[in-house]
Amino acid sequence: MADLYSDHHRWLRAWLYRRLNCPHDAADLAQDTFVRAMGSSALPVIEEPRAFLATVARRLLSNLFRRRALEQAYLEELGRLPEHCMPSAEDVLLVREALAQIDRLLDGLPARARHAFILHRLEGLTQPAIAERLGVSLASVERDLRRAFLHCLSEPSE
Amino acid sequence: MSRLPIDRVTREAIDWLLKLERAPAGSPMQSAFDCWLRRCPTHQLAWQRVNAVMAAPLADLQQAEQRTPGQLALASRSLRELPTTSRRKVLGGGLAMLLVGLGSAGIAHRRTPLDDLLADLHTGTGERRAFTLADGSRLRLNARSAVDLRFNASQRLVVLRAGELQVDVTPEPGRPFIVATAQGQVQALGTRFSVRQDEGDSLVAVQQHSVLLITGNAAALRVEEGQAFRFDGLRSEAVAPSLRTRAGWAEGRVDVRDEPLGELIEALRPYRAGLLRVSPQAARIRVYGSFPLDDTERTLLSLSETLPIRVDSLGSWLTRIDVI
Incomplete structure (x- = not known):
């Protein structure tokens, strides 16, 4: 296990650096990758350690990019607010965390079901209102919302 | 999983x-x-x-x-606003690189608008560059700026697509040097001037000698050294000297002479990747001084030490400035 770290740590950092272009992010993500990899049950039988590490790192990378894209979207929205509507710094953090949690929860849900569920839960829109907004039938909205509930409830707690 | x-x-x-x-x-x-x-x-x-x-x-x-x-x-x-993804497909590997690509494109957008990546010369956030053009003229680009170069036998045309530039023009009889923005054209008559593309209008400021400004159907206007004009495609009007007309950015600083903090913050924006918010009360505070552009963190710190303002940062992505 210590070998995995000492043999491949530098390589992984370089691999991540090429994708992130930031030495600090690369170092952080390399660390996270080893933590995940060492906690993995697949570990004792790794034949291709670098391919395995790259798989783990790739997943962390896509999570990171996803989270950044979400924060960027939120940032753009904040930027459009007039000054008196700006939330406090504490609330910005609170909302940012909540957004990340919701996005993780909805990960993998098809786009229409995702939109319907967000309108339903966050904006409190009724099913007919969602149907109108998305231009689909009421039955489709009901199906989408049911699917979203099932999706969230079947989320394995990691 | x-x-x-x-x-x-x-x-x-x-x-x-x-x-x-x-x-x-x-x-x-x-x-x-x-x-x-x-x-x-x-x-x-x-x-x-x-x-x-x-x-x-x-x-x-x-x-x-x-x-x-x-x-x-x-x-x-x-x-x-976010595209949907499937974690399981990502794990499969095939989609992973695609997703990473999409993600970075989304993030890159604020830092470098995608259109400008296609421009002939461009700069990103916090990046200032100087170029020597084919005719020997010197072109400086402020951060988050982009230009296209269209040089031919009869003219030297620089199209400013975004941001701000300053040129030191090498005279060449019979081949005018022109900077075009969305609102008009500035033709060099002498050596040094700066042009800035804003939202909906443009600004020209002459640091040395003079230029000819053409906007809309109005007659060409001669702008002399030390003068600055704002133009919107219909008309132009003289503007008083300010940190915008001094083009201090070309030397990596911004010179403020009893001007509102809001204006100084505007000048710092292209040098920060995150969002910079300034409250209307704080924006009105008068400032005097010369501030480095390449270390906005330090500039904000020194402002907060000398002015009655508070600067809060949420990581690198949101900075808020308000009165104390």
Whole structure:
């Protein structure tokens, strides 16, 4: 296990650096990758350690990019607010965390079901209102919302 | 990481939640639901489980909403703007690189608008560059700027697509040097001037000798050294000297002479990747001094030490400036 770290740590950092272009992010993500990899049950039988590490790192990378894209979207929205509507710094953090949690929860849900569920839960829109907004039938909205509930409830707690 | 199976009772609870919501008040469906709920403790548990979906982040959003209305709608828009992904496909590997690509394109957007990547010369956030053009003229680009070069036998045309430039023109009889913005054209008559593309209008400032400004149908206007004009495609008007007309950025600083803080912050924006918010009260505070552009962190710190303002940062992505 210590070998995995000492043999491949530098390589992984370089691999991540090429994708992130930031030495600090690369170092952080390399660390996270080893933590995940060492906690993995697949570990004792790794034949291709670098391919395995790259798989783990790739997943962390896509999570990171996803989270950044979400924060960027939120940032753009904040930027459009007039000054008196700006939330406090504490609330910005609170909302940012909540957004990340919701996005993780909805990960993998098809786009229409995702939109319907967000309108339903966050904006409190009724099913007919969602149907109108998305231009689909009421039955489709009901199906989408049911699917979203099932999706969230079947989320394995990691 | 495989998903958990959902039992029948939980499915029933979801159906109830969706049905009840559509039922009018006092509908018989309400009593039918009450019966279902009371029939068995597992029903109650299932009902709680379904109602607890997303409850924790929603409660946080509602708290923020109470303090500043509009947060829920804003959160909803942010979430709906993102493309959907499937984690399982990502794990498969094939989509991973595609996703990474999409992600970085989304992030890169604020830092370098995609259109400008196609420009002949461009700079990103916090990046200032100097170029020697084919005719020997020197072109400086401020941060987040882009130009296209269209040089031919009869003219030297520089199209400013975004941001700000300054040129030191090498005279060449018979081949005028022209900087074009969305609102007009500036033709060099002498050596040094700067042009800035803003939203909806442009600004020309002459640091040495003079230029000819052409905007809309108005007659060409000669702008002399030390003068500056704003033009919008219809007309132009003289503007007083300010940190914008001094083009201090070309030397990596911004020179402020008793001007509002808001103007100084505008000049710092292209040098910061995150969002910079300044309250209207803070924006009105008068500032005097010369500030480095390449270390905006230090500039903000020194401002907060000398002015009655507070600077809060949330990581690198949001900085807020307000009066104390």
